[in-house]
Amino acid sequence: MMSFISLKTSMIGATAICLSMAITHESKADAASCPSPIPLGLTTALTGNLALLGTQARNGVEFAVDEINAGGGISGKKLALTTEDTGASSTDALNAMNRILEGKPLVIFGSMISPHVFAQTDVVTKSETPFLVGATNAKVTAQGSKWLFRTHVHDGQLADLIPEYLVKSLGKTRPGIMAVADDYGLGASKGIQASLAKLKVSPVAVTSYAPSDKDMSAQLLEIKDKDADSLILFGRPADVTLVVKQMGDLGIKLTTIGNSSIVAQTTLNNLSAAEADGTYAIGGMIPQTSTDAKILDWSKRVQEKYKVPADNFTVSYYDTVHMLKSIIEKVGCDKPAIRDALAATRDWKGMLISYQADARGDLAHTLGIYRNKGKTPELAGPIKENGY
Template identity: 30%
Template sequence: MVNKEYESDIQRREKMHKKILIAALILGMVLTACGPAVQEQTTQEIPTEQPTQLAATESTQATTEPTQAATVPDTIKIGFVAPLTTANALMGWSMQQGAQLAAQEINDAGGINGVPLELIIEDNSNTADVAVNAINRVLSENPVALILGSTSAQTLAMEPIILENTLPTIIMGSSPSLTDQGNPWVFATRADDGFAATAAVKFAVEDLGAKKVGIFHAAEEFGTSVAPIIISALAEYGLEPAAVVSAPSTDKDYSAQLLELQAADVDVILVWVLPAPGILLARQMKQLGMDTPVVANPVFGLSQVLVLMTPEELAGIYSMTDCVPSQSTDEKILAFVQAYKDRTGTTPDLFGALSYDSVKLFADVITQVGTDLAAIQAGLFAVTGWPGVCHNYSFDAKGRGGYDISTVDISTGTLKVVGTVSK
């Protein structure tokens, strides 16, 4: 059932080119740290599995009745904004592949109630200004829902527009602030960074025996917001960070920060950065002769990141991640893994899985309630235990729906789960 605190609001508003091509593209980004180019809008209709059944819950069907539209649309449009260029393009590529795979499967099975699904794809270029322009271009196409693969800073810049347009939106940003804005149209599918950072500290102290912890975080919002959480979590163990350093994601040289951490004689480094900086950071640590274990955010859990790193660079790195679909024993999840591999030639990471889930979840809700915006919002709040490939989703009063974090060892070049924490 829709949370009561939102009732009044609801009533008020209604593949991959071959892997070497990907690696070449990404390597170019890593060598340049990030590029300024912005892709043009990719508005595409995906010829597109049969819709996944809504969660094993009666609440969605019981609390929302299908809304009959006055006219049947030619397509049902879902907006998709993600970082397809610059420092976060590794994540954006995975997101786009997952979303397009889901749309293809839905349309191959007949669409949503017989209507084709169309993804309206825009690049946010990993900047707030471009993100705002991207969402406005998407809105000009009159979508009934929106998926944001943007990082936290870009998502925050778009939230007022989402609120003003009362558009049901699923986000993949993980800053706790994203669901603390009081925006009832935003639904987060990832476990937030507060939970992930606390789990990272727990692993560093309890499993790695850390006593002198260093922190390296991005200077942008998603990094600065997590540093106090890490410090607070360390305090629970009677520890203070031995050193805290940061750098903009556009930087190429992290030697000053690494030397500071080295001088502090840290025994574990907690890292919260973007993919391209993460690769550079690991590489420069080895160049400086540092073999300190690293416990990081999901940056090192991306398959495209792993193929660009040497065994030496991978040694001693652990990554926190929402899910590792390839290690599942669930037939539905393994079918997704195979379909993603067939499409891209790579193993799906959490961002490909999250995007896939987001499209499928919207499709299932729209199948049940129609395309009225308030009905879709209510349908999302009513979801309980919806079985995705990354999480089983249930949204709380703030729209938070991801509750699991796994720690993976990447030293062998694959993701080996060494622990999982659930809320």
């Protein structure tokens, strides 16, 4: 559906939430040559079992578009966002992308669901449209597309940092691994096993579950029976919630660490304080742990609008729209120029991290280490990808 997004202007201060860069007279002229409105596309899961995640992409993109339009747009041109629901199917994701492409958008935002992005990349690349995604499978940016950029941290980073923190900081050497059985989870599991091997640690059990599974007790009991001292858990909020609950039901107490689903508010809302307490996550930075009043206010306003808390993906997609705004202000609405500007991004300051493009098209290299205190995630500290 086509929507001309407008909302009250958010003046969120000097912490880079405003995120607009100074514009020269020449860049204003470039942006002034853009069409009115400036067409943008978004495909994400709004229904089905991936909707808890997919709506965060919508919320982040839409909230930023609202702000920009309320502030007068870009050189007076409003942004027009067209959103298509992918559901849970990769086939449906491709069909949704084809519908988006019919509208000839200037830029397309793809979701954080890796199988969907894999299904869409070829057709978007052939259209020569900048494609900005949050999908976390490390191989997403290894497809050889010069049009695809990722603005969220990825599982390759987590696959290195989670084992390192578990072994070196938490002192655990007998982990079990449990991951959702799709490109997202199995790719992460493979990377985690390789990183553990570099640390001379062998997992006592490597298990997985289907995205639609509701009973993970067999996998949990296998890990327990093999005398694990910890659990590395990789999944999405809905299934991570089930795993943590079933650990409690089975009386299994293991140091548990995984991706940011463990500290996602959509997970914590469905766990008791006792179930959530003490679990660890490494992942994208989440706004609720910030001490900056302006960021906490932004998070509150997002929750008031969408009735769900902002998470790391909301922040990433919000930042991405404002990054795009700053690029259009400089280079106008020429697709190759936008692509080149994305590839040249250096130290672009977002809400919680700075973005820097590498040769693959990855722009996010700073992650957070979190520990749940009851149902409240606490930031133990930032951690950066090696080399950054």
